[in-house]
Amino acid sequence: MDEALLRSLTPSVLALLVRRGADFAAAEDAVQDALVEAVRVWPADPPRDPKGWLVTVAWRKFLDQSRADTARRRREDRAGEEPAPGPTPAVDDTLRLYFLCAHPSLTPSSAVALTLRAVGGLTTRQIARAYLVPEATMAQRISRAKRTVSGVRFDRPGDVATVLRVLYLVFNEGYSGDVDLAAEAIRLTRQLAAGIDHPEVAGLLALMLLHHARRAGRTAPDGSLVPLAEQDRGRWDTRLIAEGVAILQAALARDRLGEFQAQAAIAALHADAPTAEETDWVQIVEWYDELLRLTGNPVVRLNRAVAVGEADGPRAGLAALAELDGSLPRHTAVAAYLHERDGDLEAAARLYAEAAHHAANLAERDHLTRQAARLNARRRH
Structure with missing residues (x-):
């Protein structure tokens, strides 16, 4: 069984069902049922057209589900007759799915989870392990997200910027559990780049x-x-x-x-x-100036202060840092680094220790603690 093939086909099959009239939640359920069927059937009888097979089976699952629920008769009527199996263009439908999963009504965490499930083809268990939360918690998050986007109509172009932010959030999660989210984000972004x-x-x-x-x-x-x-x-x-x-x-x-x-x-x-x-720190400062012009992001200003400290000396970096809000994440760590570059080891050691206390994760805390210990040892000698 080629798991990578199934994952690569999942978004286009799901998007095709949505375009044909299925609401997102019902379509996603039908596709998951089709994937289970594929795992059971394909090893002994692999199809000549895997995508066409999945579309046909998923559509049948959706129609069966619709007929079994009288409350869905209206959607069944809209769905119409079962189409003939076979290859179908996927790019436009897949792009719709990207935009749907990054819908502005979703929270960032829900958008990320739904993107990994619907576009990435990951299981709920894999996503839960990657985010270090119980599977039941992740299942609820994905279920709520599916309900939120069900019935959403695409009567205007999707927001590319929102899709990109979601993919970048996935990338920055890096690696945990049995899923390399950085590699997964790259795969999904390559897919998006191929279609837009x-x-x-x-x-x-x-x-x-x-x-x-x-x-x-x-x-x-x-x-x-x-x-x-x-x-x-x-x-x-x-x-x-x-x-x-x-x-x-x-x-x-x-x-x-x-x-x-x-x-x-x-x-x-x-x-x-x-x-x-x-x-080339001078050119890096120039690019940070461009980035500030585009975003005005305070974190960009913080990173620019580091670059200024490298390009024009630590005093210039500290002057740039003094203009920023001291509560910014990593502000204290940057101050520690620039004070060390300026030769003020006492202030730098104190600031490294303070930054370690507020570190976002264990690896960062250990690193900052070691930096403080290193400077304190130098001062004693």
Whole structure:
């Protein structure tokens, strides 16, 4: 049984049922039933047209379900006769599914879960393990999301920006449980890029590839975090870097700059530097200025302060940091780093310890605690 094939076919089959008149919840149930049937039947009798087989079986499951429920007679009448099996165009339907799963009425967490289930073809159990929540909790979240989008009509174009934000949320979850969400996000974004000609879709794909290329260097053998400047660049994936840069250059050439393209440009400058010392920080600051113009995001201002500290010296970085809200995530950690660069080890050690206390996860807390201990040891000697 080719699980990857089933997962790749799931979104187009589901979207086709929705377009033919099934509401989302009923269509998703029917597709899941068809997938179960495929697992049972295909090993002994593989179909010549897997997608056509799934469409036919899922549609029959949907009609059977509709006929069994008198409250759904109106939808059954709208559904009409069963279509002949066979290959059908999938791109437009799949894109509709992306937009449906990123509907603005859904919370970000629900949109992510529904995207992984409907577009990614993951099971509820896999998604629950990836998010470290009980399966029943995730099932309820997905069920609520399905009910929310059932009956939604697509009488205007979907919001590409919302779809991209959902995919980026998936990517940033990284890896946990038995599902590599970063790799899954890249797969889904590749699929989206194949179906829609949009420079920001290309920008997000480039950004993901450039970040993913550095993954092997981000952690030490003991699982501890390795800062960018200390990473072994020989462990970076040069193939992914080259692909990401090529995709980015093609997107930038269209002269429709967006935030994901700007972020990818910054990531490309980091990836392009043979050593940390050779990083073009002046150009990175310029790209952060573009990103600020596009978003006004305070987190971007925080990252820009770090870049200014590298390009113009730690005092300039601290001056930029002083203009920002001290409650921003990572503000204290950035202050610690810039104070260390400026030679104030006492303040830096204190700030690292304070930042560790407010760290978002265990790995980050351990890293910041080690930084504080390192500086305190230096001060004693």
